[in-house]
Each structure stands twice: as C-alpha cells, then as structure tokens.
Amino acid sequence: MSEYVVRAVAEGEERATRDVLGRALHRPPVSDEHWARIAPAWTAEGKFAAFDGDEPIGVTSSFTTEMLVPGGRRLPFAAVDGVGVRADWTRRGVLTELMAAQLTDFVGRGQVLAGLHASEATIYGRYGYGAAARGQIFAIDRAKVRWRADAPRPGRVRLLGDADALTIVPALFRSIGSLRPGNIARPDHWWLNDHDTRVLDGHRVAVHYGRDGADGFATFVTATERAPVLAEWRTTMQVRELHAANPAALAGLWRFLLSVDLVQTAYANVRPMDDTLPAMLEDPRACRTTAIEDELWLRLLDVPAALDARAYGQAEPVVIEVADRHLIANSGAYRVTPDGASRTDAPADVRLDIETLGMLYLGGWRPSLLARAGRIEVFDAEAPARLDALFQTAAEPWCGTHF
Numbered sequence: 420m421s422e423y424v425v426r427a428v429a430e431g432e433e434r435a436t437r438d439v440l441g442r443a444l445h446r447p448p449v450s451d452e453h454w455a456r457i458a459p460a461w462t463a464e465g466k467f468a469a470f471d472g473d474e475p476i477g478v479t480s481s482f483t484t485e486m487l488v489p490g491g492r493r494l495p496f497a498a499v500d501g502v503g504v505r506a507d508w509t510r511r512g513v514l515t516e517l518m519a520a521q522l523t524d525f526v527g528r529g530q531v532l533a534g535l536h537a538s539e540a541t542i543y544g545r546y547g548y549g550a551a552a553r554g555q556i557f558a559i560d561r562a563k564v565r566w567r568a569d570a571p572r573p574g575r576v577r578l579l580g581d582a583d584a585l586t587i588v589p590a591l592f593r594s595i596g597s598l599r600p601g602n603i604a605r606p607d608h609w610w611l612n613d614h615d616t617r618v619l620d621g622h623r624v625a626v627h628y629g630r631d632g633a634d635g636f637a638t639f640v641t642a643t644e645r646a647p648v649l650a651e652w653r654t655t656m657q658v659r660e661l662h663a664a665n666p667a668a669l670a671g672l673w674r675f676l677l678s679v680d681l682v683q684t685a686y687a688n689v690r691p692m693d694d695t696l697p698a699m700l701e702d703p704r705a706c707r708t709t710a711i712e713d714e715l716w717l718r719l720l721d722v723p724a725a726l727d728a729r730a731y732g733q734a735e736p737v738v739i740e741v742a743d744r745h746l747i748a749n750s751g752a753y754r755v756t757p758d759g760a761s762r763t764d765a766p767a768d769v770r771l772d773i774e775t776l777g778m779l780y781l782g783g784w785r786p787s788l789l790a791r792a793g794r795i796e797v798f799d800a801e802a803p804a805r806l807d808a809l810f811q812t813a814a815e816p817w818c819g820t821h822f
C-alpha cells in the first residue's frame with residue numbers, strides 16, 4: 420500500500436495545504452491576518468494534495484483563465500500557481516502523482532493549455548511543460564540615460580494613492596488587454612493573492628495618461644541604504660510591473676521611472692525580450708540585460724485544438740509527429756499548414772515531444788535551433804526552415820503575470 424494518498428482538496432483543508440506550499444518555499448505559515456486576505460484566492464477548487472493520513476504533505480494548485488495565442492485567439496488556460504512537497508517527503512514520487520492527477524483533471528475540464536512559472540528549470544519538462552517564453556532582467560544606470568529625439572512622445576504620468584490602486588489598476592489592466600502571445604487575463608482573485616508582483620503593500624503605482632485616457636501603469640519599490648566606506652546614500656528602484664497599451668505609454672512610463680530623483684540604478688524583472696527601452700536610449704548600454712530567464716512554461720493539453728487555434732506564417736506544410744507519454748491521446752501526426760493544423764496519416768517530416776512543442780508553440784524559439792540542439796528529430800532536411808516560417812510571430816511571447 421502507498422504511504423500517502425493523492426486526491427482533490429476538500430473544503431476545510433485549504434489553509435493546511437497553503438501552509439505546505441509556504442513551507443516548501445521557505446516561507447512562514449500564514450498568520451490569521453494574512454489568511455483573512457488571501458483565503459478568497461486560495462479555495463479548494465483546482466487543487467490536489469497528497470495526504471499522509473489527514474495531513475497534507477504535498478500540493479498542486481491552479482486557477483483557470485484564458486491565454487492569447489499567436490493570431491489573436493484566446494484559449495482556455497489552466498494556471499498552475501503553487502506546487503510544493505514537504506521536505507521529508509520529497510523524491511518519493513509525490514509530485515509525479517500530483518501532476519498526473521492535475522493533468523487528467525485539466526483535460527476533463529476542457530482546458531487546452533496549462534502553464535506555470537518554475538522555481539527550477541529542471542522540474543517540469545518531464546510532465547510535458549516547455550520553456551515557452553523568456554524574459555530579461557534590466558539593470559539601468561540612471562546617470563547614463565539620455566532619450567533619443569525620435570523616441571515616442573509620452574503623455575502625462577501620475578502616481579496613485581494607495582487606496583486608489585486596487586480599484587483603478589485591475590480595471591486598467593483589463594482595458595489594456597492581451598497584446599502578445601502568452602498574455603493571460605487576471606481573474607479578480609489574482610489581485611488578492613500574495614505574488615511578488617502584486618499591487619499591494621508599499622508598491623508605488625504610476626499611471627500613464629495618453630490622448631484617450633489611462634493606457635498604462637507601472638508598479639515599483641525603492642530602497643535606500645548607506646554604502647559602508649564612503650557613507651554615501653544609495654537608492655535603487657525595483658520595477659515590478661509595467662504594462663502599456665501602446666508605444667507612447669511604454670516610453671512615457673519608462674521616462675517617468677527613470678526620472679525619479681536620487682535613484683542610481685533601476686532594476687526591472689523579466690521584461691519581454693523585445694522591450695523597446697534600449698532602442699530608445701542614446702546610449703543603449705545604460706540599460707544592461709543582466710540575465711535572461713525562462714518566464715512561462717507551457718503545456719499543450721489538447722494538441723489538436725491548440726495547434727488548430729493559432730495562426731501560422733507562409734510556408735509549405737510540415738507533418739510533425741508528437742509524442743506525449745502522459746496524455747497519450749495527443750500522440751500522433753499533425754499536418755501544419757498556413758491555414759491551420761489537423762491530424763494526418765501522412766509520414767512525419769519531423770518528430771518532437773510534447774515539451775518541445777510547448778517551447779515553440781508561442782513563437783519564442785526558432786524550431787531550426789531546437790532541431791540543431793537535437794530536440795527535434797528531422798526526417799526532411801527542409802522541414803526546420805519551413806517550421807521557422809510557420810511558427811514565427813511578430814511579437815515575442817511573454818506572460819507578464821506572475822502566478
């Protein structure tokens with residue numbers, strides 16, 4: 420008999436499962452006050468846990484929303500927003516069982532895609548998640564910032580009071596909408612949960628107003644410390660969120676953030692790979708990319724629906740053979756054409772697994788690179804170049820919502 424049982428979380432078990440996650444992530448148990456705030460966002464729905472008797476020892480949590488895919492369609496998306504196994508139960512297959520239960524549940528509920536932000540890049544590939552979108556971390560030396568004369572002309576930026584942020588920003592995020600592959604809609608409860616990027620507790624919120632009203636916002640924190648030797652004060656800024664509906668709003672928010680007095684260095688977390696900031700500066704080295712990180716891991720749950728829903732570029736069709744050892748029904752050959760994709764009995768031009776399909780689905784990787792890396796097995800030497808043309812996207816994918 421197994422030492423533990425994996426099952427859906429029931430009402431009344433929410434807080435205990437939240438604490439399992441917290442401890443796995445090295446956070447203290449939630450206080451009563453903290454729980455009162457996040458409880459509406461941590462319901463039993465979409466959660467599976469492993470139990471040793473009555474005690475939860477591992478959990479995987481999710482919520483459902485929609486994701487924009489290349490071409491503009493929005494697909495049912497399951498966001499995996501919390502995974503943890505208690506330290507004395509790791510490496511015994513608990514996560515593997517939790518993932519299997521969760522994947523089956525997602526398919527049963529008609530979800531087409533699933534995604535997550537990974538604590539470590541070595542965990543989720545085995546369950547079919549691929550690193551679909553990457554982001555860059557900027558370190559910006561404010562003293563070197565000079566704007567090019569041809570940078571978009573901004574509107575006006577204003578700082579919101581704390582009380583206004585939670586009413587104005589969620590509506591503004593909705594009105595900006597999904598603009599690039601990988602963007603998701605944020606359910607109301609997202610704003611209650613304690614993500615790194617939330618608009619709560621000490622974040623300052625800047626809103627950009629263009630000709631037609633509010634069209635972008637940024638949230639940031641600053642920290643000041645006295646350098647030990649010269650005893651100079653040093654202030655750094657962390658830009659947590661920056662969402663803009665158009666290039667002028669993006670330029671306006673960056674101009675504002677980099678105009679805040681006394682800040683020496685501004686850091687921005689996981690910006691899209693095609694953020695225009697460096698190209699708007701006289702000295703692009705004022706904005707250094709200090710790291711490139713995987714941002715969104717994507718898992719195709721319903722391969723036929725997902726492949727047919729996205730748009731493709733112009734190229735001769737390619738037959739791809741997909742292998743999915745967890746959701747076997749996805750395995751098989753698909754003919755990808757500029758007009759869509761469907762199952763076929765034709766011989767495959769390339770073969771790849773579901774993780775690699777997750778990597779290339781949103782357009783964040785050139786299939787020819789993945790073929791050269793050995794992740795795509797090639798039977799027709801011309802096929803990788805055709806796949807590049809079919810899967811290319813105008814904008815780099817980016818989720819932009821931490822969950």
Ligand SMILES: CC(=O)SCCNC(=O)CCNC(=O)[C@H](O)C(C)(C)COP(=O)(O)OP(=O)(O)OC[C@H]1O[C@@H](n2cnc3c(N)ncnc32)[C@H](O)[C@@H]1OP(=O)(O)O
Pocket residue numbers: 443444499500501502503504505508509510511512513514515516535536537538539541542
């Ligand atoms: C979406 C998110 O929430 S990201 C946050 C993920 N959570 C954390 O990082 C919290 C700390 N870590 C943990 O709680 C656990 O170690 C987990 C959840 C990452 C893994 O749980 P486990 O129950 O140990 O995983 P399980 O025993 O099923 O391992 C399955 C396989 O993954 C491997 N694996 C598991 N975790 C890791 C890891 N961190 N690094 C590398 N390999 C790993 C195992 O070695 C095993 O490999 P095998 O199939 O070749 O034998």
